[in-house]
Amino acid sequence: KVETLVSHDVIGRLMLMSVRQPGLAKVYEALLGFSGDEFYMAEWPELVGHTFGDLLLRFPDAIPIGVFSSEGYLALRPSTTLEIQEGDSIIVIAEDNDTYKPETPSDIDAGDPPEEVKHKRIREKILFCGWRRDIRDILQQLDRIVQKGSEVHMMTHCVPLEKRTARLMEDGLDVDSLQNLVIKHFHGNTSVRRKLEILPIETYSSCMIFADEAFESDTLHADSHSLATLLLIRDIQSTRTGTTPRISITSTDMKAAGLARSITDLSHGERCPIICEVLDPHTQKTISNNRHLSLTSDFCQTNKLIAQVLAMVAEDRTVNLLFDELLGNAGCNMAVVPS
Numbered sequence: 001k002v003e004t005l006v007s008h009d010v011i012g013r014l015m016l017m018s019v020r021q022p023g024l025a026k027v028y029e030a031l032l033g034f035s036g037d038e039f040y041m042a043e044w045p046e047l048v049g050h051t052f053g054d055l056l057l058r059f060p061d062a063i064p065i066g067v068f069s070s071e072g073y074l075a076l077r078p079s080t081t082l083e084i085q086e087g088d089s090i091i092v093i094a095e096d097n098d099t100y101k102p103e104t105p106s107d108i109d110a111g112d113p114p115e116e117v118k119h120k121r122i123r124e125k126i127l128f129c130g131w132r133r134d135i136r137d138i139l140q141q142l143d144r145i146v147q148k149g150s151e152v153h154m155m156t157h158c159v160p161l162e163k164r165t166a167r168l169m170e171d172g173l174d175v176d177s178l179q180n181l182v183i184k185h186f187h188g189n190t191s192v193r194r195k196l197e198i199l200p201i202e203t204y205s206s207c208m209i210f211a212d213e214a215f216e217s218d219t220l221h222a223d224s225h226s227l228a229t230l231l232l233i234r235d236i237q238s239t240r241t242g243t244t245p246r247i248s249i250t251s252t253d254m255k256a257a258g259l260a261r262s263i264t265d266l267s268h269g270e271r272c273p274i275i276c277e278v279l280d281p282h283t284q285k286t287i288s289n290n291r292h293l294s295l296t297s298d299f300c301q302t303n304k305l306i307a308q309v310l311a312m313v314a315e316d317r318t319v320n321l322l323f324d325e326l327l328g329n330a331g332c333n334m335a336v337v338p339s
Contacts, residue, residue, distance in 0.1 A: 010309055014305065019206045025275060025300050054105070061100040129226075150181055151182045155199065209226050276299050
């Protein structure tokens with residue numbers, strides 16, 4: 001049997017989710033691959049007949065998040081009354097497949113849950129810098145989740161203005177079919193300040209900086225272009241709003257998490273979250289060692305993430321279904337919220 005994985009689509013969706021949930025890119029970076037905690041699924045015959053709610057107290061070294069039924073149905077965050085059937089696999093987040101097993105239930109005082117915060121949907125204005133091969137998929141995904149009347153401003157110098165609609169149509173997207181999004185095109189090199197200054201930078205609700213497909217064969221060139229774009233955008237924002245980007249990270253945070261940015265800092269949030277795609281591992285290392293740069297944006301090292309996803313799917317093909325739901329516009333997804 002062959003398991004197909006459209007890697008560009010997976011990464012594009014991950015970047016889209018990450019810019020809407022600052023810090024999410026770091027969460028996926030920690031979960032993907034085989035270091036630290038990952039997704040695992042296994043059958044436990046001794047749990048047949050128990051409800052999913054019972055499992056929460058049976059795995060002290062893992063976190064049950066769903067069930068993969070013997071019929072091939074995936075249920076993430078199912079009802080606590082769901083009964084485990086013979087052949088069902090329990091999906092967990094754990095350190096390794098041999099570091100957890102069902103234990104005798106233990107009483108845990110979880111305390112009171114936090115109050116649910118309802119977010120009011122508003123029109124958004126989002127900036128896309130660069131052009132990815134899967135830009136069609138990203139736009140379609142975004143159209144399903146934003147408020148009607150939201151705008152996407154696209155700037156790149158690699159695809160002429162007069163050819164963009166035809167290019168999207170060739171890729172399978174009729175812009176007239178978009179129900180909630182309005183696309184506005186701008187032509188210019190985003191690493192040139194005077195080009196960016198024609199944009200209403202201070203009004204954007206979020207920004208996505210892609211490694212432009214024109215530079216895919218030269219990863220360092222692509223990364224240099226993306227980082228220059230990022231720093232220019234942040235400087236223009238600072239100049240127009242009269243604010244200075246907030247930096248409040250401690251060395252303890254850096255050492256404990258091993259991340260360029262701590263989730264604690266992300267909870268403060270910037271007015272305009274940015275996700276920046278990088279391709280070369282040397283670039284990621286440079287970012288991690290530069291305190292100021294690492295706090296200007298979330299970064300997504302896409303080549304590394306693609307390799308990690310492929311490795312996980314190769315080990316267990318059902319993980320592909322898990323990614324389809326977590327990165328889709330419907331069903332369950334991950335969220336980063338202030339504690």
